[in-house]
Amino acid sequence: MLVLENLVIGAGAFRVSADLSLGSAERVAIIGPSGAGKSTLLDAIAGFRPPHAGRILWNGVEITHDAPGKRPVAMLFQDNNLFPHLTVAQNLGLALHPDGRLQKSDRRVISAALERVGLAGMEDRRPSGLSGGQISRAALARVLLQARPIMALDEPFAALGPALKVEMLDVVGKVADEIGAHVLMVSHDPQDAQRFASQTIFVDAGSAQGPFLTDSLFSDPPEALRAYLGR
Numbered sequence: 001m002l003v004l005e006n007l008v009i010g011a012g013a014f015r016v017s018a019d020l021s022l023g024s025a026e027r028v029a030i031i032g033p034s035g036a037g038k039s040t041l042l043d044a045i046a047g048f049r050p051p052h053a054g055r056i057l058w059n060g061v062e063i064t065h066d067a068p069g070k071r072p073v074a075m076l077f078q079d080n081n082l083f084p085h086l087t088v089a090q091n092l093g094l095a096l097h098p099d100g101r102l103q104k105s106d107r108r109v110i111s112a113a114l115e116r117v118g119l120a121g122m123e124d125r126r127p128s129g130l131s132g133g134q135i136s137r138a139a140l141a142r143v144l145l146q147a148r149p150i151m152a153l154d155e156p157f158a159a160l161g162p163a164l165k166v167e168m169l170d171v172v173g174k175v176a177d178e179i180g181a182h183v184l185m186v187s188h189d190p191q192d193a194q195r196f197a198s199q200t201i202f203v204d205a206g207s208a209q210g211p212f213l214t215d216s217l218f219s220d221p222p223e224a225l226r227a228y229l230g231r
């Protein structure tokens with residue numbers, strides 16, 4: 001269980017607070033107006049942004065000051081963060097060995113992960129030889145190999161068309177189910193939350209509120225969410 005205890009985060013003069021617990025929530029969307037602090041919140045959970053105050057706990061153990069690689073979090077960014085000079089297999093290999101040294105048995109594991117996300121046989125391509133959707137799939141295969149208990153996604157498919165985005169959300173669900181991971185996903189699109197996440201955190205006016213049951217939240221939105229949704 002992930003707990004954010006009296007957490008205060010932010011850069012410059014900006015601050016956002018969070019005091020919430022994700023319990024057994026499996027798929028959680030993080031929504032809110034632009035600049036509200038959604039990415040800041042996800043970055044703090046993943047360990048890229050030290051908090052000004054408060055604690056982060058995972059299954060009762062404090063991880064507030066742990067380095068990103070030591071946390072139970074695998075992060076997927078919008079640009080998917082594949083190294084352009086490395087092949088798909090080499091990029092995925094970094095999830096297994098950060099020093100980049102691959103063993104023969106790794107190749108089988110990598111090929112199996114690629115097959116699971118629909119990229120069988122693409123081990124030796126470089127990212128420049130993949131479509132946007134294929135790059136997203138390769139990045140998801142890397143998350144699959146990292147096999148961390150929390151998948152953190154920051155607007156991962158914003159650059160993809162609507163149909164492809166729906167398809168990729170299905171792949172995310174499949175990968176998360178396979179490794180038994182919770183998913184935390186920042187999105188601008190309320191439909192993503194409704195389609196994908198059973199629970200939703202709403203970030204606005206300096207605080208992260210929730211998690212709320214997504215269906216209840218959208219069927220009877222509080223004033224601030226109503227304004228955000230333009231209702």
Ligand SMILES: Nc1ncnc2c1ncn2[C@@H]1O[C@H](COP(=O)(O)OP(=O)(O)OP(=O)(O)O)[C@@H](O)[C@H]1O
Pocket residue numbers: 011012013014032033034035036037038039040041188
């Ligand atoms: N390095 C920084 N220095 C100063 N302010 C920053 C820095 N990084 C982010 N901010 C500010 O923090 C606030 C929150 O940014 P954040 O990216 O978390 O918002 P967001 O809700 O994810 O927005 P968006 O939906 O537009 O991506 C913004 O006002 C932003 O300008």
